[in-house]
Amino acid sequence: MLLRIVDRLEEILIATMMAGATLIIFLSVVQRFAVGIPLLFPIASQFDMDWAQELCIFMFIWMAKFGAAYGVRTGIHVGVDVLIKRLEPSRRKWVVLFGLLCGALFTGVIGTMGAKFVYGLMGTDQTTPDLEWPSWMVYLCIPLGSYLMCFRFLQVAWAFARTGELPHHDAAHVEDLVGEDAEMGAPV
Template identity: 60%
Template sequence: MLKFLDHLEEWLIASLMAAATLITFVAVVHRYAAGTELLHPLVSHINLAWSQELTIYLFVWMAKFGAAYGVRTGIHVGVDVLINRLRDKNRARFIVFGLLAGALFTAIVGTLGAAFVWEIAHTDQTSADLEVPMWIVYLAVPCGSLLMCFRFLQVAWAFVKTGSLPKHDHAHVEGMDDEGGVDNWYALDDNLHPHDVSRRGDKK
């Protein structure tokens, strides 16, 4: 079930990004084509005034689900210089507190967002260009926030059980295997993420 949710999340983000990029590209080409004497008669009757609005909505949905994906994969950046200097026991407490605080915050945002969507759904409010019901647009807030809340709880539970946090190697390219004996010069041991409990020798 979790693997299905992971794949659905990834495909949804990729599809939204691809759709927004394609629509933006078509709109730009149409704008420049309409400004030329040769192509103006062919494209002037095509109305793409809705493209900017749709692109914005697609990026909003992508950002909300992308934030949840970031929690699951550990790509969110945080400055944790002080936390990484703490002993394992204290560092673990701060990490769990931070994850649970994130879960609480996103749960509140998701709940308030759901209440707002429920109110908007009982009105006739529509978007300016697409004229779609605005509750569909605002639905990104509760859906994305509650998914992000679930990811915070998922990471917190895994950390309590294993002492490890999800890591994202910014230098890794998907589909390319590391060659044996070659060091990754870009995989720096920085303080942008909390260290795993198991990385420190002291257990006090």
């Protein structure tokens, strides 16, 4: 139950950041060009969107950190497994587990270093240039995203140790999509 909530929150955060950044960039571009035509858009010159670029950069950084964790969970990260597939199954299992645990260790270390960095920033008055937010709020994505990714590596490693299966992404499959072929009994 808790895992499903975390999964959904992760997906909602990524989708919201992506949609929000896209909308903000669109509105910023419209506003920028509308200012040049004051007769058609007299209100555009009253809105200042100088902050939009900075906010979108922050949103894409947060989206990337949480998107990496999502990639580990769903198996969409790029992996080079040519040599691993040539190993005999008993050795392959240990090599894959070693790789997953190394990923967990690395992201755990990055999360801890990020947490120490954010904690150090919290005691300062550093702010972002345009939005004037406390800098620690922006950098908080490093420990949060890294710890989530560490958790996902451990989750995948645990499932792999029990079942021998890794998550994999089927580009041809769209969840909850029922097409004409599915109604006739053929796979979509």
